[in-house]
Amino acid sequence: SSELTQDPAVSVALGQTVRITCQGDSFRTYYANWYQQKPGQAPILVIHGENNRPSGIPDRFSGSISGNTASLTITGAQAEDEADYFCHSRDINTKDFVFGTGTKVTVL
Amino acid sequence: QVQLQESGPGLVKPSETLSLTCTVSGASISSSTYYWGWIRQPPGKGHEWIASFYYDGSTYYNPSLKSRLSISADSSKNQFSLRLNSVTAADTAVYHCARERAGTDAYEMWGRGTMVTVSS
Numbered sequence: 001s002s003e004l005t006q007d008p009a010v011s012v013a014l015g016q017t018v019r020i021t022c023q024g025d026s027f028r029t030y031y032a033n034w035y036q037q038k039p040g041q042a043p044i045l046v047i048h049g050e051n052n053r054p055s056g057i058p059d060r061f062s063g064s065i066s067g068n069t070a071s072l073t074i075t076g077a078q079a080e081d082e083a084d085y086f087c088h089s090r091d092i093n094t095k096d097f098v099f100g101t102g103t104k105v106t107v108l
Numbered sequence: 109q110v111q112l113q114e115s116g117p118g119l120v121k122p123s124e125t126l127s128l129t130c131t132v133s134g135a136s137i138s139s140s141t142y143y144w145g146w147i148r149q150p151p152g153k154g155h156e157w158i159a160s161f162y163y164d165g166s167t168y169y170n171p172s173l174k175s176r177l178s179i180s181a182d183s184s185k186n187q188f189s190l191r192l193n194s195v196t197a198a199d200t201a202v203y204h205c206a207r208e209r210a211g212t213d214a215y216e217m218w219g220r221g222t223m224v225t226v227s228s
Contacts, residue, residue, distance in 0.1 A: 004154075033214040041220060042112075042204070048214035086155060090213065096170060097157035097213075099147070 004087050004100035011106040012077045020072045022087035022100045032070030033088040034063060047072060082107045110134035112205050112219035120226050126192040130205030130219060138163050138183045143208040145215065146179065146190045148201035160208065161188065195226045
């Protein structure tokens with residue numbers, strides 16, 4: 001099955017911009033969805049499809065794809081953005097859902 | 109407000125069957141608008157899609173789990189369930205149920221998850 005690979009951890013200064021990447025062949029065909037998860041809480045969908053934000057998600061969150069890499073960008077990171085973020089797409093061969101390995105974002 | 113709540117034993121013995129139920133409030137599992145699914149996250153690892161179902165009875169299983177897996181729904185209780193048999197320590201994980209809006213491939217609503225440990 002396809003694998004979606006993410007950096008384990010990134011840090012960002014308060015108010016600065018951070019890009020979280022997810023690599024995989026899936027993105028040559030499918031979009032990426034991105035989720036935010038804080039300890040003990042349910043994951044929250046922050047970006048889906050081409051670059052769509054569900055209601056209530058701040059516009060500092062945006063998504064993009066280039067080649068086999070999907071990116072989630074937080075422009076002007078806030079303290080409340082400190083969380084784990086993981087990507088989600090489909091296996092390019094089987095069409096089954098696959099998830100990324102997750103990235104822990106620390107806001108300094 | 110839509111809520112999904114997982115329930116089931118927190119401890120299962122090796123070789124036995126793991127059974128979990130997701131109770132949905134604020135939305136109907138019989139709606140054609142949504143798919144309903146199970147996802148798990150083993151400790152220290154990434155998430156893994158387990159299975160999905162649609163109101164018309166269609167089911168979709170992760171091929172790596174399919175031989176041990178079944179999902180079912182009880183529309184009268186607005187619940188859907190997961191059964192995974194012959195469990196091993198590798199099945200230890202937080203299990204989430206979630207809702208996917210049809211046509212989006214995205215899980216727009218998740219339950220908080222329930223930790224299941226496989227141990228004797």
